[in-house]
Amino acid sequence: MSDNEQTEFEIHLDQCCDCRQQLEAAAASGDIWASVRDSLQDETLTLEYPGEDDSALDVGTGNEASFSHSSVLNLLAPSDDERMLGRLGTYEIVGVIGAGGMGVVLKALDPAxxxxxxxxILAPHLGSSGAARKRFSREAQAAAAVVHDSVIEIHGVAETKGLPYLVMSYVRGxxxxxxxxxxxxxxxVEILRIGMQAAxxxxxxxxxxxxxxxxKPANILLSDGVERVKLTDFGLARAADDASLTRTGIIAGTPQYMSPEQARGEAVDQSSDLFSLGSVLYTMCTGRPPFRSETSYGVLRRITDEEPRPIxxxxxxIPEWLCQIVN
Incomplete structure (x- = not known):
């Protein structure tokens, strides 16, 4: 199954109760279903913000997308500036920052x-997916609702040729x-500075x-060294009282930084985020995630059944008092 097919399959399963039940029955157990669900779970687009002179800004370099960059670049209008890739609305597109199963992130200049x-911008092959568009819209609404120095700022939402896109702050780092x-x-000192701002x-x-x-670390952006931290990627964010959060069998997130209840596909709340933040702190202290395995299923089992190795x-x-905070 290709990356695009996996992404579309995962989105469909997230919305279709009948298909989930049939797959659960075929899988024979909730544990096996959790492993399958995780393996198909798209890791929400990782935002990597290279410096202005970084070659990753050039088309054809940097993160490889699960779809062609050209499918997005073809949406751009011509620019009067030959240094630019094109124009999207009023924005001049400088280059490609990164890409993933859900879409691509572009670096742009706001001339005004x-x-x-x-x-x-949402991946073109997902433009007709109501579930994908809903998830994209949820990210914009969730991030825009949070006004804080340590949360990425959403400047606006627009659409081009039927595809929605978010305009966000650019973090050079x-x-x-x-x-x-x-x-x-x-x-x-860096662990504490990053941890406090993320918290x-x-x-x-x-x-x-x-x-x-x-x-997770990929969703924490660093600017000016570690002086400024920005939490990003609210594509999976939900209201704490959202009834859909109580559905079992649905695993969303990145396995290595999940809470035990997430790993079991149970309801999650704010404490789940704190567990994930603790896992991020552990990783900053040790250089590796607290729960590791050769398979996603193995990671999930360790999260639910084992304690991580002492920092x-x-x-x-690492001082003992920080270890106690992380634990």
Whole structure:
């Protein structure tokens, strides 16, 4: 099954109760269903924000999409500036930042305000999917409802040739995931600075009654080193009292940073986000996620059945008081 087919299949399963029940019956057990569900779960688009001179801004480099970049670039109108890839509405498109199963993120120039923005546009092959459009709209509404320095700002929502797109703040800097990949464990002062800002951003979301459901290093953007942190990607966010959150058998999020209730496909609330944030803190302390396995199913089982290896066994420089906070 191709990446595009997996994405469409996952979206359909998320909406169709009959198909879920048939697949559950065929799978014979809830545990096996959880593994299948996880393997088909699209990791919501990872936003990587390279510097202006980074080659990842050039088309054909950087993150590989599960669909052709050209399918999105063909939507652009010609630009009067030969340095640009094209124009989307009033925005001049500078380059491609990253892509995933749900869409592509573009770096753009807002000529009216003379500033860079990031534009996330739904993948063309999902344009006719009501579920995909609903999830895209939910991300915009959820992020726009949270006004906080540590949450990515949504400037607007528009549509081009039947495809919705979000206009967001452009963060010049890597994701926390890229930083961890490059350097491994972080210094104590950096762990605390990133952790506090991410926690404050989550608190602001929770104050609006939202549950993020996909807190992970790839969804934490770093600017000015670690001086400024932005929580992003609210594509899975739901209201805490949303009845759909109580459905069992539905696993949404990234396995390594899930809470136990998420891993079991149970209802989640704000405490699930805090567990995920604790897993992010663990990763910053040790350079690796708290729960690892060769398969997604193995990760889910470890989250529900095991305790992670003590932080100080991996990194003795982490003080005991921080280990207690993470635990």
């Amino acid at each position: 305000l003379n500033r860079y923005v990031a534009i996330k 890597p994701s926390l995931q890229r930083r961890l990949d490059d350097t491994g464990p972080l210094a104590l 404050n951003g989550l608190a602001a979301a929770h104050a609006q009654g939202l549950v993020h459901r996909d807190v 100080r066994e991996i990194n003795a420089e």
